[in-house]
Amino acid sequence: MTNPRFGAGDSGPGEESPGPQSFRRPVRRPIAFPGKARSAPASPAPGSPAAAAPASPASGSPSAESALSDAGDARTTDGSEPPAEIAEVAASVFGDRFGLAVDYARLLVTDGVVRGLIGPREAPRIWERHLVNCAVVSQMIPIGASVVDVGSGAGLPGIVLAVARPDLRITLVEPLARRTAFLSEAVTALGLEPTVTVVRGRAEDVVDGPPAGADVVTARAVAPLDRLAGWCLPLARVSGRLLALKGASAAEEAAEHREAVAALGGSEPVLRLCGEGLIDPPTTVLEVVVLTRPRPSTRAAGPGRDTAARAGKRAPGRGRPRRG
Ligand SMILES: C[S@@+](CC[C@H](N)C(=O)[O-])C[C@H]1O[C@@H](n2cnc3c(N)ncnc32)[C@H](O)[C@@H]1O
Numbered sequence: 001m002t003n004p005r006f007g008a009g010d011s012g013p014g015e016e017s018p019g020p021q022s023f024r025r026p027v028r029r030p031i032a033f034p035g036k037a038r039s040a041p042a043s044p045a046p047g048s049p050a051a052a053a054p055a056s057p058a059s060g061s062p063s064a065e066s067a068l069s070d071a072g073d074a075r076t077t078d079g080s081e082p083p084a085e086i087a088e089v090a091a092s093v094f095g096d097r098f099g100l101a102v103d104y105a106r107l108l109v110t111d112g113v114v115r116g117l118i119g120p121r122e123a124p125r126i127w128e129r130h131l132v133n134c135a136v137v138s139q140m141i142p143i144g145a146s147v148v149d150v151g152s153g154a155g156l157p158g159i160v161l162a163v164a165r166p167d168l169r170i171t172l173v174e175p176l177a178r179r180t181a182f183l184s185e186a187v188t189a190l191g192l193e194p195t196v197t198v199v200r201g202r203a204e205d206v207v208d209g210p211p212a213g214a215d216v217v218t219a220r221a222v223a224p225l226d227r228l229a230g231w232c233l234p235l236a237r238v239s240g241r242l243l244a245l246k247g248a249s250a251a252e253e254a255a256e257h258r259e260a261v262a263a264l265g266g267s268e269p270v271l272r273l274c275g276e277g278l279i280d281p282p283t284t285v286l287e288v289v290v291l292t293r294p295r296p297s298t299r300a301a302g303p304g305r306d307t308a309a310r311a312g313k314r315a316p317g318r319g320r321p322r323r324g
Helices: 064-074 084-114 120-140 157-162 177-189 225-235 251-262 295-301
Strands: 146-150 169-175 197-198 214-220 237-245 269-274 284-289 321-324
Touching: 084 120, 084 157, 084 177, 120 157, 120 214, 120 237, 120 269, 120 284, 146 157, 146 225, 157 169, 157 177, 157 214, 169 214, 177 197, 214 225, 225 237, 225 251, 225 284, 251 269, 251 284
Parallel strands: 146 169, 146 214, 169 197, 214 237
Antiparallel strands: 197 321, 237 284, 269 284
16 A cells, blocks of 8 residues: 555554455445446445445345356447456445446446547546546545545546545536536436536636535646645645545656645655555555645745636636536
8 A cells, every 4th residue: 555665654544544445355246237237326324434335245146256247248348347357356446336337437438438538549448547546546535535636537536436435525626618518417427416516617726615625635647746736735624635646657756846745735745556456556646645724925836826716816607616
């Protein structure tokens, strides 16, 4: 979970986090594939530990292995179901929300590709590189947390987390209308309205709006860490965390931007590895804790844009919450 080069830090998944053990082992549980029975949006009360608890193995249902094998007969060729080599991990990570994850995968590889939100070459690897890769970050998010996903694009990782973790309250922040339209449609189609809100706007412009004060801010492939910290740290509460999903050069990025992050009130970035033992390579996350709220002059001098929101103005039509 923690790269030894960077140490465990004080802010890793604690007792309140579901942790890696929350990933359901692929044992005796039903898997609802579309075309058979679609899984209903799960209904455990948001915030209840049960919402993120491992699926009960006592269902008397077929094993995952046989369910996967049965499902093979019904698999479509649109790429929405996971390839065999990752099917068990996907079933394990999404648990009883697996059917919903398949539904989301289908949206991505059909509408998402047609509408230019997902490259056609991503479709065959949508599970490995996108859904599972994002879902494993769930192990760093405490039960019942409020999460803001900055630069959601087609919903990565925000919608994936909402699918995997119905206990979370998630706000998707995305400036582009075409993308927020897709996000809103996906949220409705997947029945995620109770827990997911779509906000159109730039992160730096919505800082005084509903997303602010989050327990966790996530971002994947949005900006270098210094700029990201400038946008995201103001959206988290003090002691809240930025989880920046990064690639292979995460360690170098952490070293390069640590001073800029500190000037923004953030902790030393700590490199975390999520999904070790499940996926190879695991997902690399830079974790930054909000230590202090910088004075406005410090924030304005930071690498983020000097925004209308910081000046007390909001760009027309921006930063307004849109339910589903
Ligand atoms: C490369 S895409 C990544 C999308 C998604 N996170 C993923 O991993 O597939 C970057 C996204 O960040 C959004 N973005 C860029 N600047 C932003 C800002 N200041 N605030 C919020 N989102 C931003 C873009 O509109 C785009 O959807």
